[in-house]
Amino acid sequence: RLYAQQIQQLLANTGVSPQQIEAIGTHGQTIHHRPDTRYPSTLQIGDPNLIAHHTGITTIADFRRRDIAAGGQGAPLVPAFHRAVFQHNGEDRVVVNIGGISNITILPGDATQPVCGFDTGPGNVLLDGWAARHQNCPMDKDGAWAASGSPNQELLTQLLDDPFFQLPPPKSTGREYFNQTWLLTHTLVDMLPPADIAATLCKLTASCITTAIRHHAPETTRIIICGGGIHNKTLIAQLEKLAAPAVVESSERYGIEPDWVEAVAFAWLARQTMEEQPGNLPSVTGATQPVVLGGIYR
Numbered sequence: 514r515l516y517a518q519q520i521q522q523l524l525a526n527t528g529v530s531p532q533q534i535e536a537i538g539t540h541g542q543t544i545h546h547r548p549d550t551r552y553p554s555t556l557q558i559g560d561p562n563l564i565a566h567h568t569g570i571t572t573i574a575d576f577r578r579r580d581i582a583a584g585g586q587g588a589p590l591v592p593a594f595h596r597a598v599f600q601h602n603g604e605d606r607v608v609v610n611i612g613g614i615s616n617i618t619i620l621p622g623d624a625t626q627p628v629c630g631f632d633t634g635p636g637n638v639l640l641d642g643w644a645a646r647h648q649n650c651p652m653d654k655d656g657a658w659a660a661s662g663s664p665n666q667e668l669l670t671q672l673l674d675d676p677f678f679q680l681p682p683p684k685s686t687g688r689e690y691f692n693q694t695w696l697l698t699h700t701l702v703d704m705l706p707p708a709d710i711a712a713t714l715c716k717l718t719a720s721c722i723t724t725a726i727r728h729h730a731p732e733t734t735r736i737i738i739c740g741g742g743i744h745n746k747t748l749i750a751q752l753e754k755l756a757a758p759a760v761v762e763s764s765e766r767y768g769i770e771p772d773w774v775e776a777v778a779f780a781w782l783a784r785q786t787m788e789e790q791p792g793n794l795p796s797v798t799g800a801t802q803p804v805v806l807g808g809i810y811r
């Protein structure tokens with residue numbers, strides 16, 4: 514009901530009628546995701562029956578389970594959209610989504626080469642927690658606090674020593690792993706000024722991203738950023754420095770606001786479903802073949 518109400522509110526606010534909307538693509542809220550068990554499963558809540566019923570708009574949902582049925586991880590799904598929008602023949606590009614966790618999509622300039630996508634490690638999750646603790650803010654707005662400190666190289670080296678960063682892709686991680694408990698296992702954290710820790714955390718995120726690109730897509734010349742992390746100017750400045758000579762730019766340059774890329778991706782996946790086109794990339798999810806994803810609720 515909450516999703517349906519939000520959609521009705523959005524339509525009212527923008528003066529768009531339900532008849533003008535072809536379909537809704539709704540990912541739902543993941544409450545369970547175990548693709549690697551004997552009986553692989555994933556569950557997103559936010560019932561599409563209710564959404565379709567209360568909005569009167571055809572709703573596509575449950576995008577992940579068909580990929581799992583085809584032997585895939587059911588994730589990540591957004592890289593197929595990244596390829597559709599950002600892939601460019603003759604230029605190796607990487608799309609970086611910086612949210613709580615960061616993930617990248619490698620888009621070879623040779624379209625016959627497989628697309629690859631994986632989590633690189635923390636995005637803003639550690640800095641958010643650190644800002645909550647020391648600044649009483651849910652985030653370091655625009656990276657201003659981090660800009661007032663200096664990265665500590667010794668701590669950075671210790672943080673980068675985590676085994677996750679050495680794992681080969683495909684790999685994924687989450688807030689269950691990269692959190693304040695993880696950060697505080699590094700004793701240097703207690704000894705440095707909090708603003709220096711904030712600066713170090715920005716550099717950590719930037720380093721994980723650029724190291725992954727250097728290892729897995731060394732010919733990359735263009736890095737396209739999306740996700741809320743783009744608003745952290747200190748982080749982006751670090752990323753530009755470490756990624757040079759590759760160009761770092763916002764997804765906005767390609768017509769999609771960085772905060773909306775994920776939402777637009779699920780609208781695109783819904784369109785793929787409506788057109789009976791596959792939505793997964795086997796090279797990314799590990800599925801045996803491309804499959805049409807999701808269920809249609811009319």
Ligand SMILES: Nc1ncnc2c1ncn2[C@@H]1O[C@H](COP(=O)(O)OP(=O)(O)O)[C@@H](O)[C@H]1O
Pocket residue numbers: 611612613614637638641652653654655656739740741742743744745746
């Ligand atoms: N103005 C801002 N300044 C700094 N960071 C921001 C700002 N706005 C959003 N963020 C960061 O963006 C993150 C959320 O991005 P988002 O892409 O929505 O993440 P997720 O998909 O993981 O929820 C937050 O962790 C926050 O740190």
Ligand SMILES: [Mg+2]
Pocket residue numbers: 612613740775
């Ligand atoms: Mg996100």
